[in-house]
Amino acid sequence: MxxxxxxxxxxxxxxxxxxxxxxxxxxxxxxxxxxxxxxxxxxxxxxxxxxxxxxxxxxxxxxxxxxxxxxxxxxxxxxxLVRTYQQTRVYTRMSCMRNMLISMPHREERLRDLFARFPREAYEEAEMLLDFVGLYPKRNLPAGELSFGQQKLLEFAMALMNRxxxxxxxxxxxxxxxxxxxxxxxxxxxxxxxxxxxxxxxxxxxxxxxxxxxxxxxxxxxxxxxxxxxxxxxxxxxxxxxxxxxx
CATH class of the missing domain: 3.40.50.300 (P-loop containing nucleotide triphosphate hydrolases)
Structure with missing residues (x-):
């Protein structure tokens, strides 16, 4: 290979x-x-x-x-080529869904506009990945309310959002x-x-x-x-x- x-x-x-x-x-x-x-x-x-x-x-x-x-x-x-960290790097005051959306490619530009609009496909992909890691029911909660283990799952899903x-x-x-x-x-x-x-x-x-x-x-x-x-x-x-x- x-x-x-x-x-x-x-x-x-x-x-x-x-x-x-x-x-x-x-x-x-x-x-x-x-x-x-x-x-x-x-x-x-x-x-x-x-x-x-x-x-x-x-x-x-x-x-x-x-x-x-x-x-x-x-x-x-x-x-x-994307990495995750020992200590999670999620945005604790943002919802899980928002964390997912700003993790899309070119997220640096997205971060400058916290009210940026995202296409419906982005929401659908984020929901699918949150469901994949078991966090769909918590999608609207601030990431800071998740346990440390759940934050790691969120970070994993955020990494996958980069495709x-x-x-x-x-x-x-x-x-x-x-x-x-x-x-x-x-x-x-x-x-x-x-x-x-x-x-x-x-x-x-x-x-x-x-x-x-x-x-x-x-x-x-x-x-x-x-x-x-x-x-x-x-x-x-x-x-x-x-x-x-x-x-």
Whole structure:
């Protein structure tokens, strides 16, 4: 399967601290790939580099064969590469529906006009996605009235509103009630299988990532430690030692 995302020998430093050193990974189109590692291993820094939140020092990042390491966040998002965050970034005073509508492409322009009119099709798509994540009954509530787990589901739906080709999910199950986790995982599998959406997922819940991802990369101390199938990663002594050494 052809790669939709290729990261090659990427290095990122902050002052004298090396956050990522020579990291390479590849994500095939339509795949679900996991990115794991102890806290401070450089996972989120790598995500930030991929989506253009800060420039890399060395290496190459290609999306659909195009070099994107010099592009800005908005430019990369318009190419179809979108991410979510550990801490949700919803607009708490706006309704869930309004959050969805301003998440459409070119949302920067929409934000400047809080009374912008949206086509009926946009409302229909937003309602469909809110229903997909189980939030349709709460569509008119301020997002701030949702639980943290529900806000994560809303952020997931907002990301889908961009019609991405690939989603980078940063700890999607962190802080979510266990009863919601299975539902979220099921929805991730469904958008992958039904829509062909490619997923790269940072996740600390090993049960979740082992059941979700088909291939996993493990970082430690800013470097690539191991890669392989879930079974290979589960049995890799280097991965076991890295996690045991982090506690």
């Amino acid at each position: 052809s790669a939709i995302l290729e990261v090659r020998e990427v290095t990122k430093t902050f002052g004298g601290v090396v956050a990522n050193r020579g990291i390479s990974l590849s994500v095939g189109r339509g795949e679900i790939v996991g990115l794991i590692g102890p806290n401070g291993s450089g996972k989120t820094t790598l995500f930030n580099s991929i989506v253009g939140q800060h420039p890399i020092d060395e290496g190459s990042i290609r999306f659909e064969g195009r070099e994107i390491s010099h592009l800005r966040v908005g430019e990369i998002a318009r190419l179809g 991405p080709k690939m989603l980078l999910l940063d700890e999607p199950t962190a802080g979510i009630n266990p009863t919601l986790i299975n539902g979220l995982v099921d929805r991730l599998l469904r958008v992958n299988e039904d829509l062909g959406l490619t997923l790269l997922v940072i996740e600390h819940n090993m049960r979740v990532i082992m059941n979700l991802a088909r291939y996993i990369y493990c970082l430690a101390h800013g470097e690539l430690l191991a890669e392989g199938t879930p079974d290979e990663i589960r049995d890799d002594q280097r991965v076991i030692d890295a996690y045991l050494g982090a506690h």
